[in-house]
Amino acid sequence: MDLGPQLMLASLDGAVGAAVLALTALGLSLVFGVMRVVNVAHGEFFMLGAMIAWFVASNIGGHPAIGFVGALIIAPLLVGAIAASADWLILKRLDYEPEATIVATIGLLYILQQGALVTFGPVAQAVEAPFNHRIEIPWFEGSNVGWGLFTTSYKLFVIAAAITILLAVWLLLSRTKMGLVMRATQLDRETAQAFGIPVEKVYALTFGFGAALAALSAVLIVPIQQADYLMGGDPLLLSFIVVIIGGLGSLRGTLIAALLIGMSDGIISVFFTPTLAKIIATLVVAMVLVFRPQGLFGAKAQ
Amino acid sequence: MLEVKGINCFYGDVQVLRDMSLTAQQGEILCLLGRNGAGKTTTLKAIMGIVPARSGSIALNGESLSTLAGHEVPKRGIGYVPQGRRLFAEMTVAENIEVGLLTRGKGEETREKVLTLFPRLRDRYRQRAETLSGGEQQMLAMARALAIEPNVLLLDEPTEGLQPSMISLIRDVVVSLKEQNVATILVEQRIDAVLSIADRVVFIENGERRDEALAADLKDNLDLIHKYVGVS
Ligand SMILES: Nc1ncnc2c1ncn2[C@@H]1O[C@H](COP(=O)(O)OP(=O)(O)OP(=O)(O)O)[C@@H](O)[C@H]1O
Ligand SMILES: [Mg+2]
Numbered sequence: 001m002d003l004g005p006q007l008m009l010a011s012l013d014g015a016v017g018a019a020v021l022a023l024t025a026l027g028l029s030l031v032f033g034v035m036r037v038v039n040v041a042h043g044e045f046f047m048l049g050a051m052i053a054w055f056v057a058s059n060i061g062g063h064p065a066i067g068f069v070g071a072l073i074i075a076p077l078l079v080g081a082i083a084a085s086a087d088w089l090i091l092k093r094l095d096y097e098p099e100a101t102i103v104a105t106i107g108l109l110y111i112l113q114q115g116a117l118v119t120f121g122p123v124a125q126a127v128e129a130p131f132n133h134r135i136e137i138p139w140f141e142g143s144n145v146g147w148g149l150f151t152t153s154y155k156l157f158v159i160a161a162a163i164t165i166l167l168a169v170w171l172l173l174s175r176t177k178m179g180l181v182m183r184a185t186q187l188d189r190e191t192a193q194a195f196g197i198p199v200e201k202v203y204a205l206t207f208g209f210g211a212a213l214a215a216l217s218a219v220l221i222v223p224i225q226q227a228d229y230l231m232g233g234d235p236l237l238l239s240f241i242v243v244i245i246g247g248l249g250s251l252r253g254t255l256i257a258a259l260l261i262g263m264s265d266g267i268i269s270v271f272f273t274p275t276l277a278k279i280i281a282t283l284v285v286a287m288v289l290v291f292r293p294q295g296l297f298g299a300k301a302q
Numbered sequence: 303m304l305e306v307k308g309i310n311c312f313y314g315d316v317q318v319l320r321d322m323s324l325t326a327q328q329g330e331i332l333c334l335l336g337r338n339g340a341g342k343t344t345t346l347k348a349i350m351g352i353v354p355a356r357s358g359s360i361a362l363n364g365e366s367l368s369t370l371a372g373h374e375v376p377k378r379g380i381g382y383v384p385q386g387r388r389l390f391a392e393m394t395v396a397e398n399i400e401v402g403l404l405t406r407g408k409g410e411e412t413r414e415k416v417l418t419l420f421p422r423l424r425d426r427y428r429q430r431a432e433t434l435s436g437g438e439q440q441m442l443a444m445a446r447a448l449a450i451e452p453n454v455l456l457l458d459e460p461t462e463g464l465q466p467s468m469i470s471l472i473r474d475v476v477v478s479l480k481e482q483n484v485a486t487i488l489v490e491q492r493i494d495a496v497l498s499i500a501d502r503v504v505f506i507e508n509g510e511r512r513d514e515a516l517a518a519d520l521k522d523n524l525d526l527i528h529k530y531v532g533v534s
Contacts, residue, residue: 188390
């Protein structure tokens, strides 16, 4: 096949990856932004979302769409609740001390991973997409029109769904009372409390919300990838890369970096190897850390 | 009536307040004076529930505040203007005031009231707080605290770094609150600014309450001020 069509397919897959990555990274970025907690267990919340999606979908009978919608609702809620209780039981007791929370979330990572292994087993599981029409992409070559390329309606749906959710989160943060309270807590915890904001509840909510976003993106991606208990590594690494490049706590930076990393990850994976894609991304992070430690769009540290 | 009785406060193992007591009545302006590091800010933070009191009690009209969760204290009607203003820097003027309004569920009427007190904020309504001038920032800090319609107002060095016209604006606001029966606790370095509006002065040294005097008496006798503040 020529370079052109192949590039086009790789870009489409890259866009799907970028969309899902943006959602996952946004969760990580929110948690760090509001709570100053580096959540090393973020990838495991993604994995839990995928496993729960499989569990729900395989236990609800009928059309695959019913199971998918069920998973779309149940997985984020359940994962959010698990994360919020982890915050209440563990992080709050550590007083959100930065080093302690890193160690604690590493512990949480293994607990969740092994918990998933025991609960769901070691086998990779597939979830059927709610719909999966083949969509032909016309390809022009000189004066001939070729029809060898295709994508699926589900992939396009994932992109659209991720964009919708991102917009909704942005509206929530910038236009609602809850967003105002979260931003006030982020900017000055002590003063927020002096104005009646229950910061501990806001923290638990934020941690749950961040995890729920990871779970939600996992539900979107499982019909394309498979779910297994070890799948949390890649989303964690990529989310960190995105959040560091974009600037911790910067929503705009997270989105742009997700697009950049997601697309290049998809394209390099197709033309070379996925490992090379990760190597290059990690290298970019190192460069950003050296030359612009606050990230491309982050504010300078105060 | 706000009543602080024998509180002891610590930062880690270091004791900062020792048996601190004070009261503020409705419609009274109480001033805390003392050198840098004496514990004035910590006293206000203890009232707000930001710094816990290990012993002693804090009560407002008989209801204990020291046993409440920190975020419940402002809901009892205590407005706080922190030292250095502590605005939500990246949020707009409107959003900063909104946070104040949310504290006790106040609405449009209160918003109008505080914007009428500080008309300058109305012109800067959609501007980010960090882009305001120092004086405007202080107005916003006051407006945010007044948006909770407080019964007790805690002001920590509200005139720090302000020009005379701004100082007199803040003074006018404090005096008008006094007429509305608000109890004000004022921490202030500028003796002249204090004596003209305060009713009583409490002197703090090394985290302890050392003396108390009526402001009227201090005007003729500056000994106490020399002793505890070192300047006149
Ligand atoms: N967060 C903190 N951690 C440890 N010690 C603190 C903290 N905040 C204040 N202190 C100490 O507590 C003491 C009292 O501080 P406080 O801020 O109450 O003084 P102040 O009377 O308000 O002084 P100033 O006039 O300089 O504002 C000081 O010795 C200070 O170093
Ligand atoms: Mg002070």
